[in-house]
Amino acid sequence: MKMADDEIKAIVAETLVEQHRLHQESIDAIVSKVVASVLASLGIEDDDRKELRVDFQHLRRWRKSVEQAQSYTFKAVITVVATGLMGAVWLGVKVALGK
Structure with missing residues (x-):
């Protein structure tokens, strides 16, 4: 059973969107930790x-x-x-x- 080009493109597009979402969540978590760390180093807690x-x-x-x-x-x-x-x-x- 051979997949059609449209199906392959749809799967690739969905995979890329999911990767981007995961990457963005990772960046958001890192930025949040860095900001909290900088504020804590200045003596400002949450x-x-x-x-x-x-x-x-x-x-x-x-x-x-x-x-x-x-x-x-x-x-x-x-x-x-x-x-x-x-x-x-x-x-x-x-x-x-x-x-």
């Missing part, structure tokens, strides 16, 4: 992930508030400098008109 996420969220909020404070400080400095310059110009005009 149980700490939720806490770590909360810490990063807190750091992001802190960074954004510091950036906002810097923005307000910059605006305040510009306002003070502009007010000082306007005051100096006003005094200059008063002195010039007073003579």
Whole structure:
């Protein structure tokens, strides 16, 4: 009994798909182990992930508030400098008109 070319191609295609799936699962498992190992070497265990996420969220909020404070400080400095310059110009005009 001889197999038809279409049957052989179908069997080869199924085999290749299964090999690819197994290979991908193997890669996923390896990557997962490597990530867990790297995190463990940094002192971060699997149980700490939720806490770590909360810490990063807190750091992001802190960074954004510091950036906002810097923005307000910059605006305040510009306002003070502009007010000082306007005051100096006003005094200059008063002195010039007073003579």
